[in-house]
Every structure is written in structure tokens, then in C-alpha cells.
Amino acid sequence: DAGVIQSPRHEVTEMGQEVTLRCKPISGHDYLFWYRQTMMRGLELLIYFNNNVPIDDSGMPEDRFSAKMPNASFSTLKIQPSEPRDSAVYFCASSFLTGGSGNTIYFGEGSWLTVV
């Protein structure tokens, strides 16, 4: 498997623009997570899905952030309108609930967002 695939890898956008980050989880995984990493706050969970259904979005910072998972192989994280303080690395991760054998969570390479 190719692992968790994220796009774009890098994006620079102007304040006020809409940003859409994309994620393809590992095939067969039933959990998908969106994390944000900054120097100040480290890694923070934004939202996660189970079987395409959002389970916990309490980490989403504001209404400007939204996430969808229309099918098992695709998810998006959208920021509209973007602000400079949204500059961060956004990671998508996935896992498979296998009971006693693991629940290892696999991360993508991240989307490096800069809002100027």
C-alpha cells in the first residue's frame, strides 16, 4: 500500500482565500484523523471519522474549518476564509480497529500551509 496520501504537500495562499487539503487513507482503514502541528501547540487533533462519519470535531478551532469524508477513500479539510494564524502543517492519519492486534495509526507526509 502507498500509505496515507495527502495533497498538496505545500501551499502558500493569501489571507481570505479558501484552502482545501485532501487525504486518501490507507485502503481498508476505518478511522481517519486530521491533526494540525505548530511550534507553539504541537500536534492537535482537529477531527476524526469512523466509517466516513464524523465522530468528534471538538478540536476544530473555528467555523472557518470544515471537514468531509464523502467515501472511504477520500477526505477533505477546508479553511474558508484562511488567516495567517492557520499557517501550520496539517496531517491526515488513518487506522484500522483490529481489536487486540494493534490500532497502529499511520500518518501522511503532511500539507504545509502558509497563509500570508
Next chain:
Amino acid sequence: KQEVTQIPAALSVPEGENLVLNCSFTDSAIYNLQWFRQDPGKGLTSLLLIQSSQREQTSGRLNASLDKSSGRSTLYIAASQPGDSATYLCAGILSGSARQLTFGSGTQLTVLP
């Protein structure tokens, strides 16, 4: 709320040395604990996963232990190499919760040749 702490924040050692990275968590009701490695500009690579019923896991030169009663996990790296230089993060999943990880702030390791 589960909190995860890693000490030290940074560590520099000469090549060949054995070293221990520490991770502590506030809630002993932990489901499993995972150690990750992050290289600069890269994503997170899973190193070891320890489930709550286990006490340790080994992979090559890496050994991770979990002591739920004391709220601690350690990552032992034997015979360190310059290629081990990276940031190491531990993350726990709380029992009863779903599968989200709570991360520590990481230990930045530098292995000097």
C-alpha cells in the same frame, strides 16, 4: 483530560551510546501507547505500539516499555547512530475513548558522529 509529557525536550549524545527517552501520562487508564519518529519536514513514522496488556515491545535496536501504574513509558535506543537523529514523540490513546492520540511535545535527539 489525558496529558502526555516528554523529558528531556532535547538530547545530544555521541554515536554508539545507549539512550533512554521518557514519556509520562496523567491517566493510567490508557489503552495503548505509540512511539513515533519525525524527521525535519516530514510526517510521523510509527516505531512501536504497546497495548495496555503488554509491558514492552522491541524492534531492532529499539525497545519501548509501558508501566501503567506509574504512568510512564520509555523508549530505549541501543548503539545510537547519526541516522537516529530526529524528534521522537510518544502518544497515548485513552481507554474508553475512540482512537484519537494525545501527543507529547517530543524529544529532539541529535546523535553526533
